[in-house]
Amino acid sequence: MFDATLVLIVLVAIHLAGAVAVYLTRQESLLTRQLNGIFGIAGGVMALILALIGLQRNLPGSGSTVLLSLEGVMPFAPLEFTLDRLSSFFLLLIAVVGIPVSLYSIDYMREYVSHPDQPGAHAYNLGLFGVAYQIFILSMILVVLASTTFTFLFLWELMALASYFLVVFEHRHRDTQEAGTLYLIMTHLGFVALFIGFMLLSGPALVGNTTLSFSELRISALALPSTQRDIVFLLMFIGFGSKAGMIPFHVWLPQAHPAAPSPVSALMSGVMIKLGIYGLLRITLDLLGGGPGWWGGLILVVGGASALYGILYALVDHNLKRLLAYSSVENAGIILLASGAALVFWSAGNTALATLALVGALYHILNHGVFKSLLFMGAGAVLQSTHTLDMESLGGLIKRMPWTALFFLVGSVSIAALPPFNGFVGEWIILQSLLLSLALPSQGAHIFLTLGLGALALTGGLVAAAFVKAFGISFLALPRSAQADQATEAPRLMRWAMGINAVLCLLLGLLATLLLPALQGISRAYLGPDQPTVGLAISGLEVRTGTDFGSLSPLLLGILLALLALIALWGLRLAGINELTRRSMTWACGRFTLSPRMEYTATAFANPLKRIFAFLYQPVRALTIETPGASPHFAQDISYRNPVRLWFEEYLYGPVARGIVWLARRASLVQHGSLHLYLTYILSILVILLVLTRG
Amino acid sequence: MWDMIRKIRQVGILTEPLPPFPAEYTQQDPQVELVGGELQQRTRILLGRSLHIRQVDAGSDNAAELEIIALGNPYYDMERFGLHIVASPRHADCLMVTGPVTRNMALPLLRTYEATPDPKIVVAVGDAARDGGIFRGSYAIIGGVDQVVPVDLYIPGDPPTPLELLTGMLIALDRYRGKSSRRE
Amino acid sequence: MLTSDGFIRILNLLSVGVLVTGMLILWRRSLLSAVQIFGVQSLLLALMAVWIAFYTGAAHLYLIAFLVAAIKAVAIPVLLSRIIRRLDVYTEIEPYIGVATSLLVGAGLVVVAYFVMQPVADATNLPTHNALPLAFAMVLLGLFITVSRKKAVTQILGFLVLENGIFMLAVLATYGVPTIVEIGVFLDLFVGILIMEVLVYRINQTFESVDTHVLDELRG
Structure with a gap:
């Protein structure tokens, strides 16, 4: 054409x-x-x-x-x-x-x-x-x-x-x-x-x-x-x-x-x-x-580590966009994990599983592109409207930016791999390939692949926690700052753009079966035909993995979920739940008003996990209370900081950077800045070279 | 761990056996048992579980609270009769309000009432909760509990005894049944 | 026609004269007299060029000798003297390296030059080969003047001495590079000195001194 x-x-x-x-x-x-x-x-x-x-x-x-x-x-x-x-x-x-x-x-x-009010700002x-x-x-x-x-x-x-x-x-x-x-x-x-x-x-x-x-x-x-x-x-x-x-x-x-x-x-x-x-x-x-098995193993291990590290730091970061960035580290980790698994399978000669894993990796690449850009666009809409990304000063945006909130929710649900959205299908295929890995003869591969499986499962749970935090703290409850209070809905084109991606999230989830054959074609082009058994079979609306191992029909699943929701709603209506609904203020222990200070904060949300993974975060708790008066009970200013340890920045890049600076300082001793000194260098080097090269 | 095992071996058991238990300690008040047994049966039939009570102090002098707390001691042990004190009005079937309603507590009381899911009953405990009691006429109080929220039952007394409270709750359960059946 | 021996003797005499003037520049603190000594040095170089031209019959060297005399012996000293008068800076008050030490180092550099150039001088059978180390010594001396003196004018002078050394090397070793190159070099030199004049003036205006060590402040 x-x-x-x-x-x-x-x-x-x-x-x-x-x-x-x-x-x-x-x-x-x-x-x-x-x-x-x-x-x-x-x-x-x-x-x-x-x-x-x-x-x-x-x-x-x-x-x-x-x-x-x-x-x-x-x-x-x-x-x-x-x-x-x-x-x-x-x-x-x-x-x-x-x-x-x-x-x-x-x-x-x-x-x-x-x-016009503040030119150039x-x-x-x-x-x-x-x-x-x-x-x-x-x-x-x-x-x-x-x-x-x-x-x-x-x-x-x-x-x-x-x-x-x-x-x-x-x-x-x-x-x-x-x-x-x-x-x-x-x-x-x-x-x-x-x-x-x-x-x-x-x-x-x-x-x-x-x-x-x-x-x-x-x-x-x-x-x-x-x-x-x-x-x-x-x-x-x-x-x-x-x-x-x-x-x-x-x-x-x-x-x-x-x-x-x-x-x-x-x-x-x-x-x-x-x-x-x-x-x-x-x-x-x-x-x-292709290469030896350890190539894939290395990619798999580093991918799994990236996935866990990324999501754990996303959990404790309260800057909306930085959280998303850490989540990108995590998703890149998942994709690497699946690609590594594909290489391991391939080097073991099991192209069926390799195809399965690679299809999962490719599909997750596309999915992550769609939902992560959706989430970043949502974060951008929040930023444009409130001029802050700090989750501790957001909140209540669902009332003020309903569309943005809806689209961000769709993105969050997708990234948390919940059906019927797209993230689910990709991660399901990856999980299937890892679960099927027991078919491999090698014991060593079993260990790695099982570890990968564990990392992926743990990551999945943590992602859900991180995005409950991201959505819940940013969009629900009461605004925590004046900017968040005065937020307005994103402009039309931004809403359209986010809407397109949100719909894509749903379609890629429901109609995965339309795209998967193409991905299978890509994989087979490099890996060769499936052997010893079938890895991935797509028939109609159904995706089957292995030989009668697992099957998924995203569209039917979606319809089923929708039906269940409808039935539940219908049942509740039948039970007359609507007439009985009585609206009253949120219970605030009898206090006169609700204030944002009563809300669950992002820090508090992340704190249980921060404790569980304290060996990794090694959080530093810094509490300073300023009491200007005589009594210690009248605090004027309380500040609480709970930063986590950034391992790689601190123990890898820090020393390297310090070493380079140290070397540069040594080098700058020579660079005195005096013209005469430079000329002296020229003269002495000239004389020394001439003397040395004489003859 | 080895230190601990060594210590166990060296020191041995130091606690003494209990002296024989006097018979009167185990005697029950037959009236309490009677009312309580009735309560237990009715809550079972009515709710299939305990009656969940949220106690609200609307400005009381704590006399009524002391009696309510006494319900929880081993002698009365109201939980065995199907009365359970909960920590939030969200979980409650019944509000047990004590004391005259002070001006400061009027709104919190109303909020608590609003936060309690239907069907619910409000029991005003003590004379002060009925009409201000000994505090009646004070500038600091609004009056009885019924000045703020509708009251289903008054348990008079300054303060009412635990047995009176239990008897009152028996009547309160009837009111509760009336409300929940009206709903259906 | 002179014998080759006589030619060489006079050539060596002129070369030593050039070297002596170089040492004199190192010795004198008065900027004006240093500039004048430089003029004398250039004149000696011009004479040398004339002498070689006369002996070898390389006609273009006459032109070059004239240019050296005109630019280096007259124009540049006049320009430098003008700077000195305008800036009212007459003496190199405190050089980095004292006069006595400077002379010793200068002597050392001459030794180094002999040491370095000996193989070159031995390898050629030019009649001028004895003077080659002296020319190279001039290059080193010029560089040393630039290094050891603080005043911008003296540093320009050092650069000019260095240039004189290169010129002398060229004249002695190859009887002068092609005329067009030589003329280009002279033009470059002349324009360079003019720019330096402006620059020195600006330095003086900005830092109220022509001591180049104040320029250290510029480093990051």
């Missing part, structure tokens, strides 16, 4: 034209934001078309076709773009998240137009935002299509830089600058690992060859000695893992996500960190073509 190459060219043209057009408009105007949104949506639609073309194709193998090969755009290497099933899937993710977020950004970014350059935004989306789209080493690395770096500029958009805040710097450092550490990894992967093909297309790499990777393959895998794991937010490279996420404007947080968390997973899958499944 459409020519894929043409679609790609149009897509690139749209985003580039968008970048230029947005920059040329007057920045205060509505037009700037509208253009940015419209070009973003148009590009997203093109990406969607491209994704559908790629997924629909019935080509054998991975179904790859070279779309575009550009010589001479870059001086020393051609750019080449290839569409295959894996990239189509990630294109789908980018499109599905990108379109609503672009829509959302139109109304959201008006936050940054200078207000929140005003930032929206033109530059548009440029970075368009390039960011474009680079993400192109990076999954890139099929030469140079193209991939170039676009990867472009993506990192564009997102950096988006993170530091509110550059006047010191926190934002620091978050941006941290992000820049972490992403470049990852990039270094990737760069070395790709060079090592190229092996002998590297010499005199600047193209290094992926098809060449596939061949050269086979010839590599196994030690070198292991090193390549480790480097790639670190490089892509740092982008995906796995521990211990996750530290930038909780900093960068709250600092960035909400549409950017939504894109980064919903899409960009998934591209780390894309890279890992591309390398392990495609370019390296």
